[in-house]
Amino acid sequence: MSKSTKWNKRYSSPEYVYGTEPNKFLKQELSKLATGRLLLPGEGEGRNAVWAAINKWEVTAVDISQMGKEKAMKLFAAHDVNINYRVGNILDLNFDKQFDAIGLIYLHLPKELKQTFAIKIAQLLAPKGTLIMETFHPEQILRNSGGPKNPDYFVTPNELKTYFSMLNIVSIETQEVYLNEGAHHKGKAMVIRMVATKE
Ligand SMILES: C[S@@+](CC[C@H](N)C(=O)[O-])C[C@H]1O[C@@H](n2cnc3c(N)ncnc32)[C@H](O)[C@@H]1O
Structure with missing residues (x-):
């Protein structure tokens, strides 16, 4: 099963499988910073993005799962926030800007991709x-x-x-x-x- 198929399957249920509240550590640490551009790779159903957007961050979310995006868009609409959400593998996507903050919340990658991923995150x-x-x-x-x-x-x-x-x-x-x-x-x-x- 491909990675996107696996995550689309997990997100196919109506409930938000990681909830709709932001991750506590991300919320705590973002709250200490001046707001700006925030990148959330592997954002899934949008719980972190919605909190950040309500709190004045300019959010770009990325996930490999189209189903994750669809659920996130519903959450964004319910909170009346606008978020740029791109579907794709974070390792393959190009961005025309850098970010003031990046939140990596439970994005799991296999060992052989971890260094390439870290270099990409540092560049972004x-x-x-x-x-x-x-x-x-x-x-x-x-x-x-x-x-x-x-x-x-x-x-x-x-x-x-x-x-x-x-x-x-x-x-x-x-x-x-x-x-x-x-x-x-x-x-x-x-x-x-x-x-x-x-x-
Ligand atoms: C455990 S979930 C966490 C979702 C979200 N960060 C949260 O905390 O609610 C991991 C997410 O990473 C996404 N993901 C895994 N590998 C990815 C990749 N290479 N590029 C983009 N998203 C990826 C999955 O589709 C899934 O939504």
């Missing part, structure tokens, strides 16, 4: 821009509160520091948190939370 970040990332720690594979079942899709904090060594890592923490993000992220989970900036 504007000078003085901020990267905010939350992802599952490899220990999460033992839990049923969300996340991939293939170990290849996880990353350790040290690997993240290496992949993003072109940025200044402001903070990187492994935390056990209680996730309450729809039916697919629910319960105690081991996550990595990272903030990095560009010179």
Whole structure:
């Protein structure tokens, strides 16, 4: 099954499988910044984009899933916000601008793509821009509160520091948190939370 087929299937139910509230860490960190252009790769059903747009960010969302976009557009319409949402693989898309902030919230990629992806994200970040990332720690594979079942899709904090060594890592923490993000992220989970900036 292709990646887009898998995600279209997951998003085919009427409920928002990761909920409609923004990820807490993204909300907390974006709230500390001056608003500007925000890129959300792997944005899915739009929960982060809608919160950011309501809070005056100029949002570009990207996802490989057309079904994700359709659900996101319904959420945007319900909140009367305008968001540029592109369907495609983030690794293949070109952008005519850089972003003041990028939010990577549970975008899981296989090991062989992680360095290429990190280079692309760093290029898309504007000078003085901020990267905010939350992802599952490899220990999460033992839990049923969300996340991939293939170990290849996880990353350790040290690997993240290496992949993003072109940025200044402001903070990187492994935390056990209680996730309450729809039916697919629910319960105690081991996550990595990272903030990095560009010179
Ligand atoms: C676990 S979901 C998280 C969705 C959203 N970030 C959230 O927190 O609600 C991962 C998302 O990444 C998307 N995705 C995976 N690989 C992608 C890629 N290469 N390019 C764009 N989107 C991708 C999937 O379609 C899916 O919507």
